Amino acid sequence: MVNMMIDGKKVSAPKGAMLLESIRGAGISVPTLCAHEAISRSGACRLCVVEIRKGNRTRIVTSCLYGVEEGLIVDTKSERVLNVRRLVMELLLSRCPESDVLQKMARDMGVEPQPRYAADQDKGKCILCRSCVRVCEEVVGVSAIGLFSRGSCKEVGTPYNEKSEVCIGCGACAYVCPTGHIEMTSTGDKRRIWGRSFKMQACSKCGKFFAPVDQLKFISKKTGASMEELSVCTECR
């Protein structure tokens, strides 16, 4: 266990833990977009910044990626932290002005759209945090999507923007997306995502459409469970 001071509170945390968990464990809230329990950390959104003090020096770090250290003094609400966080928020807001998640976060932080940053009209709600790409690779294991091109042209999608052959339509990417950029629509026995249409499986007991057939086939292949067994929805199982 290591001992730290967070906002004047004594906090101890297990070795190897990240600052963000310790801060939240101490009941202090830190805004984040890209930190998700299901995927590895990337420090992409940069909203979780805090100020740390070691000896006479202080510095700004992303708490989601900074490991806990003995004797660390952490300030999560100093003027410097709030300034950095506000700037990050202003930039995120000008990239995705249409995102209601960002708009609400900005309102809570007292941040308004800044006229000095021209608002992007063509980026959708994507903040390029790579959460969807990570979940597709790390959790689902198919890597159907990626972030293509570079710089201001960078965007999320499938290779060549074509219908993906490997996508199983599970919707994990849409689920982890913090801003709701990825569109997934389900109507009756069809689900649409990444420009492809997936046939949904009806539960053999209650008849509800609960998962894409391709996803069940994928699970069946991975775990060896029979398709019959998988054709029952989680509620009836």
Next chain:
Amino acid sequence: MTKPIGVAAKTRQIVKKHGGGKSAMIAVLQDIQETFNYLPKEALKAAARAMNVPMSRVYEAATFYTAFSLKPRGKHVVKICKGTACHVRGAAILQDRFETTLGIKPGGTTKDGKFSLETVNCVGACALGPVVVINADYHGQVTISKVDKIIKKINEEGAKS
């Protein structure tokens, strides 16, 4: 151009040479580009399969580096350096000249498939600025009249062979 073996087969040979795996990806893509002059879709798909790397990772790398082209390029690729040193020494005027002479914009290829025009950020030969790189040849201290000579020379060589 005749292709004795298919794009996919040739790509598999390239991957085999580098030993597969994610770490060899850039080298594989460079070799594919050298072989086909650009990165054909078929080759990328074959490379992804042979390297056992997801297609999305391969396409990420292929679109990230400006040295890679997903479109077929001309026989001679003209790269105008627009780094700081070349910029102050008149790279923009040279670009203008190339554009009007060849009738293409950066990123474009002439209809006869002879020339492609690209701008690059720095080729590391600032003392020679403004620099124009054509295929593997570096042309230093290029002037407008030199531009015409270079193009004329390439056209004459092309006519001979």
